[in-house]
Amino acid sequence: MKFTGYLRPDGKVGVRNYLAIIPTSVCAGVVASNIASQIPKAVALPNQHGCCQIGADHDQTVNTLIGLGKNPNIGAVLVVGLGCEGVPITKVAEEISKTGKTVEVVIIQEAGGTLKATAEGVQKASRIAREISLIKPQEFPVSELSLAVECGGSDFTSGLASNPVVGIASDILVKAGGTSILSETTEFIGAEHILAKRGKSTEVGEKIFKIVNDCEQKAKLLNVDIRGGQPTPGNIQGGISSIEEKSLGCIYKAGSAPIEGVLAYGEIPQEKGLYVMDTPGQDIESITGMLAGGATVVIFTTGRGTPTGSPIAPVIKITANADTYSMMSDNIDLDASDIIQGVKSIEEVGQELFQEILDVANGKLTKAESLGHHEFGIYKIAPTF
Amino acid sequence: MMQKQAVVINKNDNVATAVANLAAGSPVSFFIGQDVQQIVLSEDIPVGHKFAIQDIASNQDIIKYGEVIGSSLTAITKGHHVHVHNIQSNRGRGDRK
Numbered sequence: 001m002k003f004t005g006y007l008r009p010d011g012k013v014g015v016r017n018y019l020a021i022i023p024t025s026v027c028a029g030v031v032a033s034n035i036a037s038q039i040p041k042a043v044a045l046p047n048q049h050g051c052c053q054i055g056a057d058h059d060q061t062v063n064t065l066i067g068l069g070k071n072p073n074i075g076a077v078l079v080v081g082l083g084c085e086g087v088p089i090t091k092v093a094e095e096i097s098k099t100g101k102t103v104e105v106v107i108i109q110e111a112g113g114t115l116k117a118t119a120e121g122v123q124k125a126s127r128i129a130r131e132i133s134l135i136k137p138q139e140f141p142v143s144e145l146s147l148a149v150e151c152g153g154s155d156f157t158s159g160l161a162s163n164p165v166v167g168i169a170s171d172i173l174v175k176a177g178g179t180s181i182l183s184e185t186t187e188f189i190g191a192e193h194i195l196a197k198r199g200k201s202t203e204v205g206e207k208i209f210k211i212v213n214d215c216e217q218k219a220k221l222l223n224v225d226i227r228g229g230q231p232t233p234g235n236i237q238g239g240i241s242s243i244e245e246k247s248l249g250c251i252y253k254a255g256s257a258p259i260e261g262v263l264a265y266g267e268i269p270q271e272k273g274l275y276v277m278d279t280p281g282q283d284i285e286s287i288t289g290m291l292a293g294g295a296t297v298v299i300f301t302t303g304r305g306t307p308t309g310s311p312i313a314p315v316i317k318i319t320a321n322a323d324t325y326s327m328m329s330d331n332i333d334l335d336a337s338d339i340i341q342g343v344k345s346i347e348e349v350g351q352e353l354f355q356e357i358l359d360v361a362n363g364k365l366t367k368a369e370s371l372g373h374h375e376f377g378i379y380k381i382a383p384t385f
Numbered sequence: 386m387m388q389k390q391a392v393v394i395n396k397n398d399n400v401a402t403a404v405a406n407l408a409a410g411s412p413v414s415f416f417i418g419q420d421v422q423q424i425v426l427s428e429d430i431p432v433g434h435k436f437a438i439q440d441i442a443s444n445q446d447i448i449k450y451g452e453v454i455g456s457s458l459t460a461i462t463k464g465h466h467v468h469v470h471n472i473q474s475n476r477g478r479g480d481r482k
Contacts, residue, residue: 155433156404160404189477190453190454190476191452216476219479220479221479222479223479224479225474225477225478225479226476226478227469230477239403239431239435241447241454241455241467241469241472241474242469242474243474243476244453244474244475244476245449248450248452303433341388341404342389
């Protein structure tokens, strides 16, 4: 099994060839977006962060920006800083350039404001866009693929069919030597004992219990019942009664492979295989973490229907709810509702999904890509000061 | 083929999940492992929602996927809707001191 991808200087392989324009603070977001709008295949990652953050929260933002720049779907990077923010602009650029990719920097306060910074950025970006256009796609074994598995707007069909289908596809990839990342720690609450048993070592199992306990304690500090936030009102309308029920359905996405390790938010795995990443259940922030961790294709199951895409990776969406598919076929790539009706098996649709992953890796646009969906958000773990 | 009405995921489950809108008073069949069981619903069950397949006393575990998904707030008799109105989550409960 092979796919066509883009080889990066650090040996990693991407399925897309983007030029990323990364603002290092909220204040640089508009200039980054201005620059990206003028260059084909350039994507900006505007965000709310980068200043007045402290401690682990600051570090997480810095590491996430660096991880996103290192993502194999990115051919080259332009870092856009304001000049006085907390995120160290040159450190972000230097860390990303350790991959061997071309990284340029524009600093708004040094360039002389928005217009001059935009002009300088467009000039630099257009040069590196031409440079990465010379990277020819080549054939690679599927072991070079890295999946992010996500579920959003879950309903009863997620746990019964679409998540198990993703589990089959994830198992096929892991068996072939590839990488798959399961995230959304909130949605392990009540199912952590099952995941922990699948840890490669007792240490991995203990780490799974720890991240889930930490997540539950954080929720409890707010002195409310987690229900209403998790499961969401839509999950509840769709038949899910508790976080435990949601979690037990959620973890099917990770199939049955052993779990190699537990990653911090945005951490890049050192080996291949199945990993768990500690992220919130909020889809967009969770996906960002896995992309900073090097995932190149996102599989997204939905019950209620969601339009989610990503600026730097294809997002393949699948539902097993026939009504949702017919209402939102603009957004959803794969209809797995035959499983609910007993017409097709989970195994069969899992194989179909794996073929779809290969097609998308080979360049087929997902519905989210063809509609220009590029939702993006970074998880914060402390207040802004 | 007759349309599937409800699914019991694990033989230890005490709830079934409706995979079609099911009306009160109608008999519903489902598989528990290889065995077919039939019960009559006491309430309308919207698609995706759960109903009890056994009588469940108050403060008992609700089992789906063979695992605990919460506990009953009241006694729930066979054929009744099982959801947020009569079961509670036991996790992430910052409201309990």
